Amino acid sequence: MSTLATVEPTSGKAPVLTTGDLTPAVAMDFENAAQDFFVAKSVPLDKQVSLILPGIKDIRIRDWITANRARITSLSFVDFIKELRENYLQSDWRTKFATRFSHPHSLRLVNHFGIGPKSFCPSTASSVILHLFLTILPSAIISKLIWMMN
Numbered sequence: 001m002s003t004l005a006t007v008e009p010t011s012g013k014a015p016v017l018t019t020g021d022l023t024p025a026v027a028m029d030f031e032n033a034a035q036d037f038f039v040a041k042s043v044p045l046d047k048q049v050s051l052i053l054p055g056i057k058d059i060r061i062r063d064w065i066t067a068n069r070a071r072i073t074s075l076s077f078v079d080f081i082k083e084l085r086e087n088y089l090q091s092d093w094r095t096k097f098a099t100r101f102s103h104p105h106s107l108r109l110v111n112h113f114g115i116g117p118k119s120f121c122p123s124t125a126s127s128v129i130l131h132l133f134l135t136i137l138p139s140a141i142i143s144k145l146i147w148m149m150n
């Protein structure tokens with residue numbers, strides 16, 4: 001059985017992404033922790049990626065970084081996170097997420113946040129929630145959605 005990566009809390013330092021499998025929630029936690037670090041330390045855009053790389057401890061991700069360091073350090077943080085997700089989240093994570101939210105229980109979550117009508121079909125619910133997860137909702141709400149589903 002594999003372990004899941006976690007984000008270690010740091011005080012005024014770059015976040016640490018531990019060894020383990022990356023999940024959407026952990027990727028989001030890492031992104032949020034990095035953004036908080038950038039703001040707290042007034043990190044310029046062109047230095048953001050290079051300053052968080054040492055905190056990534058998973059050897060698979062470290063190998064990717066080592067093999068592509070010049071290109072990766074030239075990326076914006078947004079593009080870096082996008083590539084990190086593309087390369088290290090399970091390839092079917094979007095399907096699993098949509099399937100999980102296709103359960104009628106997910107309709108309550110949609111209504112709880114005042115999104116959409118009181119009743120609509122589960123496939124629409126999963127599509128709406130997946131769209132919100134990927135594009136619109138602030139990370140705090142997404143974290144709450146994930147927590148409520150566990």
